[in-house]
Amino acid sequence: MSQVKGLCVMDVDGTLILEEVIDLLGREVGREEEISLITSRAMQGELDFESSLRKRVSLLEGLPVSVFDKVFNTIHLTSNAQEFISILQKNGILVGLVSGGVTPIVERLAKSLDIAYFSANQLEVKDGFLTGKLVGQIINPEVKKATLEKWTEELKVPKKCSKKKYRIMLTRGIF
Numbered sequence: 001m002s003q004v005k006g007l008c009v010m011d012v013d014g015t016l017i018l019e020e021v022i023d024l025l026g027r028e029v030g031r032e033e034e035i036s037l038i039t040s041r042a043m044q045g046e047l048d049f050e051s052s053l054r055k056r057v058s059l060l061e062g063l064p065v066s067v068f069d070k071v072f073n074t075i076h077l078t079s080n081a082q083e084f085i086s087i088l089q090k091n092g093i094l095v096g097l098v099s100g101g102v103t104p105i106v107e108r109l110a111k112s113l114d115i116a117y118f119s120a121n122q123l124e125v126k127d128g129f130l131t132g133k134l135v136g137q138i139i140n141p142e143v144k145k146a147t148l149e150k151w152t153e154e155l156k157v158p159k160k161c162s163k164k165k166y167r168i169m170l171t172r173g174i175f
Contacts, residue, residue: 004155005092009148012099012106012120018076021105022056028067031059049100050138057123061132065125068104075105085113096151098144119147 013020026035035056042052085095096117099106106120124133137143151157 004094004157006088007094007096007148007152007155007157008088009096009098009117009144009151011144012097012109013101016078016081016097016109018078019074021071021075021101022053022060024071024074025060025063025067025102026056028071029060029063035059049140053100053121053138054134057121057130057134058132060123060130063130065104065128065130068108072105072108075109082113085115089114094155096148098139098147100139100144117151119143 010016013022020036020039023032023036023039026032038047038052038056041047042049088095094117095113095115097106097110097115097119099118099120101120103120103122106118110116110118119139121139122135124131124135139147
């Protein structure tokens with residue numbers, strides 16, 4: 001790989017895309033309002049992210065994995081997101097996605113935008129259906145930061161690129 005000039009890491013739900021994927025999944029199971037309320041309270045800091053995520057995911061129990069095709073086809077990129085990512089990539093700046101959302105959607109977004117680096121929460125699946133549980137590490141704000149730092153080190157991003165800049169792009173979005 002040639003010298004990496006920089007790294008831009010973005011959140012997904014509400015930043016790269018307009019929607020909150022877990023709310024869209026909630027719609028498919030008939031619990032959109034309940035899940036959206038929990039999402040809103042978590043975003044306002046009223047609820048702990050991890051426990052609120054576990055609760056929202058538990059409400060998705062029984063959804064078939066085929067739901068991800070439908071949900072992926074309903075999401076919308078934030079205005080100019082695709083062009084922004086393309087400009088970064090053309091200028092030697094790698095793009096990564098670190099999301100508190102779910103892997104089946106984040107992975108598809110990454111592939112569609114030619115983004116090699118991504119991390120998101122993994123949903124447990126049994127016999128083609130969601131179990132309502134998560135698998136592995138929860139991607140919370142601390143894990144997002146650690147992932148950013150890990151990628152920065154692994155990719156040997158030049159030290160002149162301040163990590164502080166990356167944290168601002170990661171936590172506040174860029175659009």
